[in-house]
Amino acid sequence: MSRHLLILGGGTAGTIMANSLRRRLPAQEWSITVVDRSEKHLYQPGLLFLPFGKYEEGDIIRSTRDFIPQGVEFMQAEVDRIIPEEHAVTIKDGRTLKYDLLIIATGCRTAPEETAGMLGPKWRVNVHDFYTLDGARALREKxxxxxxxxxxxxxxxxxxxxxxxxLEFTFLADTFFRERGMRDKVMLTYVTPLSGAFTKPKASKKLSHLLGDKGIELVTEFVAEKVDQENNKLVCFDGREVPYDLLVTTPTNMGDEAVRRSALGDDLDFIATNKHTLQSIEYKDVFVIGDATNLPASKAGSVAHFESETLADNIIRHIAGEPLKEEFDGHSNCFIESGNGKALLIDFNHEYEPHEGGFPFAFGPMRLLEESRLNHWGKLAFRHIYWNVLLRAWPLPGISRQKKKPVES
Structure with missing residues (x-):
C-alpha cells in the first residue's frame, strides 16, 4: 500500500523538497502532494528591484505548476488546520488530507497590523512596504x-x-535618487531595532561604513511603538521619534496563519524545529523547512536550499528507521546590493562570522565582504539559477550545505 508524503507550501523550500524527494522516493511506494494557495510562484528577491523599475512583474512571476515535477500532485488550496495527532491536514474547502510524513514549508508573511498605526489611511500613500507584490508595485508608482x-x-x-x-533597498534608493539628479533633495535614514546595520558584527561594521560613506543616517536600537500617520513620524518605545515624508517599512514577519489556527507555533507563529535535523521538536513525523521554522538562521532562499539537502537525507533516514543527521549549521550566503552597479557577498553560519576570501572556491572568482561589479552581476544572474537549477534541486557546484571553516586571504 502506497504511503503519502504531504508538503505544505509550494514556495522555494516546498518546491525544492518536491523535486528532490520525487527523485529519491520510489513512486510505487510513496505518493507526494504539494499544497499551496497560489498558482503563481514569486521570485521574492526580485521584489527589491521592482520599485526602481529594474525588474517587471514578468521577470519574477512564473506558474507554480511549472516547477512541480512529474509524479507529484499539486493542489491549489488553502490550509485550514494541521492536526499532527491524527496525521491529517484540513483544507478550507472542507477536505481532509491524510499523510504518513509531513513537511511544513508554509513560509512567513508580513503583518503590518501588528504595529499600531501602520495600517492607517496613509498606508500605500506615504507609508509603503516592498516585501509583497502589491506593496512593491505601489512603491514603484510612488x-x-x-x-x-x-x-x-x-x-x-x-x-x-x-x-x-x-539595507539593499536603502543603497539602491541612494543610487536611484542620484541618477535622477535629486539626491541633494532627499534625506535618507535607515532605522533598525538592531545595535548595528546587521546581525553579524563584522558585516555590520562594513555596512555601517557604507551607509556613512553614502550620507545615509543610521538609527539603531529603535523598536517602533507606533506609526503616527497624522504627524508623519515613527515613534519608538523609548520616546524617540523619526520624522518622514516617505516611510518604507518592513513590517513584523510572522508564520502562516494556518500555523496559528493549529496552535503549532510560538508568539510569531514560527514552529519549534530541531536546528540541526529540521525535525519538529514535538512531532516525529513532521519536518519543517525554510521561513516556517524558528531556527536562529536567516530567513533566506539560500538557507532553504542548504536546509533542503540535509532534510532530504533525513527524510530517507527517517523512513529507514535510521538516526537523523544532526548536520545543518545555519549556513547562509547572500549578495548585498550596495548601489552604483556593485554588490557585496557574505557567507556565514551559526558559528562563523562573515569573512573575507574567495567564493565559491578559495581562488574566487567572487570576493567576500568586498564591493564589486562581479558580485552585482552574480546577484542578477542568480534569478536564472533560481528558476533553472535551485528550484529543481540540482546541485550547485562548489557550494556546500555546510559552512567550512573560513580561510582568510
Missing amino acids: LKTFPGGRVVVHINEMPIKCPVAP
Whole structure:
C-alpha cells in the first residue's frame, strides 16, 4: 500500500523538497502532494528591484505548476488546520488530507497590523512596504513622482525574510535618487531595532561604513511603538521619534496563519524545529523547512536550499528507521546590493562570522565582504539559477550545505 508524503507550501523550500524527494522516493511506494494557495510562484528577491523599475512583474512571476515535477500532485488550496495527532491536514474547502510524513514549508508573511498605526489611511500613500507584490508595485508608482524629502527605511522587528533586503533597498534608493539628479533633495535614514546595520558584527561594521560613506543616517536600537500617520513620524518605545515624508517599512514577519489556527507555533507563529535535523521538536513525523521554522538562521532562499539537502537525507533516514543527521549549521550566503552597479557577498553560519576570501572556491572568482561589479552581476544572474537549477534541486557546484571553516586571504 502506497504511503503519502504531504508538503505544505509550494514556495522555494516546498518546491525544492518536491523535486528532490520525487527523485529519491520510489513512486510505487510513496505518493507526494504539494499544497499551496497560489498558482503563481514569486521570485521574492526580485521584489527589491521592482520599485526602481529594474525588474517587471514578468521577470519574477512564473506558474507554480511549472516547477512541480512529474509524479507529484499539486493542489491549489488553502490550509485550514494541521492536526499532527491524527496525521491529517484540513483544507478550507472542507477536505481532509491524510499523510504518513509531513513537511511544513508554509513560509512567513508580513503583518503590518501588528504595529499600531501602520495600517492607517496613509498606508500605500506615504507609508509603503516592498516585501509583497502589491506593496512593491505601489512603491514603484510612488517613487516615479516623489519630489524629495525625508525617506526613512525601517525594520520593525526581527526576524524578517532576507535580513539584508532593507539595507539593499536603502543603497539602491541612494543610487536611484542620484541618477535622477535629486539626491541633494532627499534625506535618507535607515532605522533598525538592531545595535548595528546587521546581525553579524563584522558585516555590520562594513555596512555601517557604507551607509556613512553614502550620507545615509543610521538609527539603531529603535523598536517602533507606533506609526503616527497624522504627524508623519515613527515613534519608538523609548520616546524617540523619526520624522518622514516617505516611510518604507518592513513590517513584523510572522508564520502562516494556518500555523496559528493549529496552535503549532510560538508568539510569531514560527514552529519549534530541531536546528540541526529540521525535525519538529514535538512531532516525529513532521519536518519543517525554510521561513516556517524558528531556527536562529536567516530567513533566506539560500538557507532553504542548504536546509533542503540535509532534510532530504533525513527524510530517507527517517523512513529507514535510521538516526537523523544532526548536520545543518545555519549556513547562509547572500549578495548585498550596495548601489552604483556593485554588490557585496557574505557567507556565514551559526558559528562563523562573515569573512573575507574567495567564493565559491578559495581562488574566487567572487570576493567576500568586498564591493564589486562581479558580485552585482552574480546577484542578477542568480534569478536564472533560481528558476533553472535551485528550484529543481540540482546541485550547485562548489557550494556546500555546510559552512567550512573560513580561510582568510
